[in-house]
Amino acid sequence: MRCYRAAVAPDRRVPTLADVARHAGVHPATVSRTLSRPELVAPATRAAVLAAVEALGFEPNLPARQLARGRTDAIGVVVPDITNPYFAAIVRAVQRSAHDLDLAVLIADTDGDPAAEARALATLARQVDGIVAVTPTSEPDAGRVPVVQVNRRSRRTPSVVVDQRAVVDLALDHLAALGHRRIAVVRGPGTYWSAARRDRAVEQRAERTPRPKLRLDPIGPVPPTFAGGVDAFAAATQRSTAVVAFNDLQAAGLVVAAHRAGVAVPDACSVIGSDGLDIAAMTAPGLTTVAAPLDALGDIAVEQLGALLRGEAARGVVTLTPTLVERHSTAAPPRTR
Amino acid sequence: MRCYRAAVAPDRRVPTLADVARHAGVHPATVSRTLSRPELVAPATRAAVLAAVEALGFEPNLPARQLARGRTDAIGVVVPDITNPYFAAIVRAVQRSAHDLDLAVLIADTDGDPAAEARALATLARQVDGIVAVTPTSEPDAGRVPVVQVNRRSRRTPSVVVDQRAVVDLALDHLAALGHRRIAVVRGPGTYWSAARRDRAVEQRAERTPRPKLRLDPIGPVPPTFAGGVDAFAAATQRSTAVVAFNDLQAAGLVVAAHRAGVAVPDACSVIGSDGLDIAAMTAPGLTTVAAPLDALGDIAVEQLGALLRGEAARGVVTLTPTLVERHSTAAPPRTR
């Protein structure tokens, strides 16, 4: 069996600023300046320095730079589960935006465990300048570094959230327009900030009683997973002609459970999801869903964090508006046909 | 609107080793020792130091430590797209294993762009001790830091791969046992190492002609996506009674396309996926699939990298064996019923 070893440079250690300076015949400080503030250095020396940098293949040692500068130029992002497409989408957006700001991204996956979350925060806090926390179930405390929260608002930190009332209205208005009058609304976990928020929106909607008047059946709380959706199907379709899921995973579960039960979607039962994940397009029929602006969620979180890092004030709470994506899991209720 | 600023400690700067030393009435070196090699310090002093650490809320400055130690205790992982559940699963595994080794994880998402990939590698290489590269389309060159590749073998670096021949055999044997004799095999992108590998396995299988003799229809190359699967459906079912997809995303697309075309799965057409993602359980019918040991892929990659970092030799190539997960997208071909 072939074996491999770390490719240790056989003789030459990695070049430092001093090496470059020697090679270019200038002082180390000049090299440093050439790299960080080129405009402060004469074109001729600059060229010489850059040539030397090139020749030696010099790359600044980041820990040294971080130590001297007092910052890491990295941010952390903590999510419960990176394999959940919802969080993956946010992480991707964060990663991109951070990259545009020349910030590295450290990631921590907490498995949804509050203890792991606290640990992750503490660990991250020591090696990044700021943190984007996507922690549905608990409020993060990162100690010294600034935090921006996604999908949870708090008094202590800026945050960017999705307007849950708009989610509810978009879903219910759509179903109402199709002719549904009795609608099951699947609740998310009681521990989720956004679920609590949505519950309230549903209650308020019931109180506001806009026309047409809807009868709303709260179901659950139900885990925000595919399995949760499967399990909730029976209860959800007991009395209602349509179901609003807490998220797309649940909605996909509902659709599959309907299929198994021989219930036609959307003809016998409408299902509407939430989040607008890619998988919503991958069910049969394709899922009508209330799409959250996932990229924007991440982008704005990073933007806010960037402002904080520059010492600027960040807006307290940014509320993003969802949009309805119509596919084929919703239609008029059976009796009106 | 409420505004927030970075929580700058109003008066007290963050405590350093020297502060702790002063507080405990010992020399800074003793504090350092207490933290990194407690067994070398007298119990009494140790207690005093730890008390001081506690009292001041001291946490070592990582960049300083990294500079002094000459290592970062972090690894990087680069993937084409973190929102692809396949890569997300690997990242999760990497993240966990790394955590167990007290290594932080930096993540880079390259969007499948080779240029971005090279950039990501270069950037990562400067801030981590090693890299796990999941780059299906190209061979990474990270310069000075050791690299372990996932799902691609190379002469230069250790790697951990899935046995593509076993994937092919598992899928074809399963279909053959059900009675299928003419089977479409959807090819992955020509740029993927694993796709090339699988193509070869398919060819070899055709040559080996085990009984029963199968007629294999290669389809594509087809993008390894849901849309790719949808598009490939017509061609794949032209002449065959079963389709082997390149991965689960494609398989899900095939199933949905079948549904749209009014073709019953598995009664009229069997579909088998590959990878064993969560979404394979989320289609209707549930996807029979050849599951790759995704967690093991990540775990072993980190393990190998860990060995490299400790200066030990790593095994050259670790080949992992997939397993068949039977669900409900495969059945006997129509004519045998």
Place this chain on the structure above:
DNA sequence: TTGTAGGCGTTATCAC
């Protein structure tokens, strides 16, 4: 425009 010098916070090698 460039050089000087001190410091960033920790570790490691010595003596004591």
Place this chain on the structure above:
DNA sequence: GTGATAACGCCTACAA
């Protein structure tokens, strides 16, 4: 067992 001291590699007033 503990203290002194010199790196680690870079940055940045400040001086020239």
